[in-house]
Amino acid sequence: MKKLQARFACALALTLALVLGGCAGGKATGDAPQADNSSQSSAEKSADGDGTSIVVGIPQDLEDSLDPHKTEMAGTREIFFNVFEGLVKPDTEGNLVDAVASSHTISEDHKTYTFTLREGVRFHNGADVTVDDVKYSIERCADASEGEPLVPAFSSIEKIDTPDEKTIEITLKDPDTEFLAYLTTAIIPKDYDQQDTQPVGTGPFVYVSRTPQDNIIMKKNEDYWGEPAKLDTITFKVLTDSNAIVTNLKGGSVDMCFHLNATQIAALGDDFRIFEGTMNLVQALYLNNGEAPFDDVRVRQALCYAVDPQQVLDMVSDGKGTLIGSSMFPAFGKYYMPELADLYPRDVEKAKELLKEAGYEDGFEMTITVPSNYQQHVDAAQILAEQLKEISVDAKIELIEWDSWLSDVYMDRKYQSTVVGVDAATLTARAMLDRFVSDDESNFINFKNEEYDELFEKATSTAEDAEQVEYYQRMEEILAEDAANVYIQDMADCVAMSPKFDGYESYPLYALDMSKIYPVEE
Numbered sequence: 001m002k003k004l005q006a007r008f009a010c011a012l013a014l015t016l017a018l019v020l021g022g023c024a025g026g027k028a029t030g031d032a033p034q035a036d037n038s039s040q041s042s043a044e045k046s047a048d049g050d051g052t053s054i055v056v057g058i059p060q061d062l063e064d065s066l067d068p069h070k071t072e073m074a075g076t077r078e079i080f081f082n083v084f085e086g087l088v089k090p091d092t093e094g095n096l097v098d099a100v101a102s103s104h105t106i107s108e109d110h111k112t113y114t115f116t117l118r119e120g121v122r123f124h125n126g127a128d129v130t131v132d133d134v135k136y137s138i139e140r141c142a143d144a145s146e147g148e149p150l151v152p153a154f155s156s157i158e159k160i161d162t163p164d165e166k167t168i169e170i171t172l173k174d175p176d177t178e179f180l181a182y183l184t185t186a187i188i189p190k191d192y193d194q195q196d197t198q199p200v201g202t203g204p205f206v207y208v209s210r211t212p213q214d215n216i217i218m219k220k221n222e223d224y225w226g227e228p229a230k231l232d233t234i235t236f237k238v239l240t241d242s243n244a245i246v247t248n249l250k251g252g253s254v255d256m257c258f259h260l261n262a263t264q265i266a267a268l269g270d271d272f273r274i275f276e277g278t279m280n281l282v283q284a285l286y287l288n289n290g291e292a293p294f295d296d297v298r299v300r301q302a303l304c305y306a307v308d309p310q311q312v313l314d315m316v317s318d319g320k321g322t323l324i325g326s327s328m329f330p331a332f333g334k335y336y337m338p339e340l341a342d343l344y345p346r347d348v349e350k351a352k353e354l355l356k357e358a359g360y361e362d363g364f365e366m367t368i369t370v371p372s373n374y375q376q377h378v379d380a381a382q383i384l385a386e387q388l389k390e391i392s393v394d395a396k397i398e399l400i401e402w403d404s405w406l407s408d409v410y411m412d413r414k415y416q417s418t419v420v421g422v423d424a425a426t427l428t429a430r431a432m433l434d435r436f437v438s439d440d441e442s443n444f445i446n447f448k449n450e451e452y453d454e455l456f457e458k459a460t461s462t463a464e465d466a467e468q469v470e471y472y473q474r475m476e477e478i479l480a481e482d483a484a485n486v487y488i489q490d491m492a493d494c495v496a497m498s499p500k501f502d503g504y505e506s507y508p509l510y511a512l513d514m515s516k517i518y519p520v521e522e
Contacts, residue, residue, distance in 0.1 A: 290446030363392025
């Protein structure tokens with residue numbers, strides 16, 4: 001299943017970017033504390049004396065392919081944002097800026113995308129980037145010989161031409177106003193066959209090594225075409241125990257951690273820089289629409305009326321986060337519909353009426369399967385279970401390992417319900433909504449709606465922006481009206497950093513940009 005986590009982030013505590021903090025913004029809160037010269041820290045000169053090293057705590061190992069075209073987990077993707085680049089890449093505002101390409105043009109009919117290759121871009125193995133490498137990278141992700149393409153949007157490519165050594169011209173079968181966002185796909189060398197074990201890209205950091213269940217090490221790319229990184233070495237340290245994160249931060253063996261929750265931030269006190277942002281995902285009680293009793297829309301709607309999402313925010317994240325009512329989060333701007341969060345005001349009596357109509361007057365038993373390593377999802381599930389008792393629904397919480405969740409819930413769809421967070425690999429409405437098309441292999445909730453499917457076809461074939469927005473918003477309404485899931489929130493996110501460092505900036509999607517972080521002079 002090629003699309004598994006490249007667009008799916010089971011985000012909660014820390015790995016994919018689910019943080020129940022109390023944060024929003026992207027800047028440090030208050031005055032930064034002064035560095036304590038007596039404390040032991042990893043902010044020290046590297047062995048060769050040419051730069052500074054940093055240790056970053058991450059909640060789980062890279063249980064995924066290191067090949068950027070095969071990467072499925074958001075946790076892997078956000079770390080390798082530092083290693084790989086596409087023809088374009090996102091900035092902190094969500095704009096797509098030229099990267100491996102120095103410029104690009106889009107035809108008026110949105111069918112022809114032309115790029116000029118940037119001068120002086122080299123792969124980490126020292127080879128110059130050529131148009132052949134670009135063509136190879138895109139064609140590799142468009143290959144459908146073994147099923148769905150690695151990048152499904154590339155199925156619309158009609159041809160790729162390289163009229164000269166600096167020009168790449170991509171022609172589509174149909175207009176696609178969102179296609180540019182998919183050209184963030186990593187450009188990799190054509191004649192290199194070790195991406196799975198020793199990945200090579202063009203980014204500001206070079207992959208060095210990985211010790212399973214322990215660490216991932218990267219070093220500064222001395223030949224980077226753009227502004228060079230300010231750190232010499234990064235060690236991503238695997239901390240699967242959430243309690244160990246605070247201990248390691250306070251002890252000085254770790255300098256920085258992403259995706260912290262409110263409890264962890266409170267435990268750190270005033271000794272760290274705290275950066276605030278958003279998770280950019282959709283946390284929900286996802287329902288298997290293909291299994292009883294959730295194959296009945298009345299039952300799904302009853303759960304929506306019975307649940308109080310605001311109480312989840314209040315109890316899990318001190319009221320922080322953004323309530324949402326469909327599969328779209330605020331960073332998507334023009335597509336996002338905040339009014340859908342009000343579609344199901346809490347109404348226990350209405351919920352009971354719907355259950356009675358559906359033949360469940362006395363309620364029923366259900367199971368909420370949650371990955372055990374994401375405490376915030378576990379916490380949310382526990383609150384939901386208590387709320388559902390009021391309509392005689394007995395929700396049992398089943399905790400399973402992450403790998404089991406991927407295989408049993410996501411891939412095999414052997415579950416009734418689950419609490420997770422879903423993200424987007426690209427800032428396109430398509431990336432959030434195509435997973436609910438009836439025959440999409442990522443449709444893990446087994447949602448089926450003919451109107452939804454027809455709207456998706458229209459949205460992905462029109463060149464008119466206004467029409468596309470209208471189609472996508474109607475799809476969001478259908479998900480809400482059909483109660484495809486019990487939507488909760490886009491969660492708050494916090495980053496803790498030793499006062500020996502600064503420069504962190506958040507992105508409107510999963511990206512840990514280490515290139516802007518710099519040591520603070522003492």
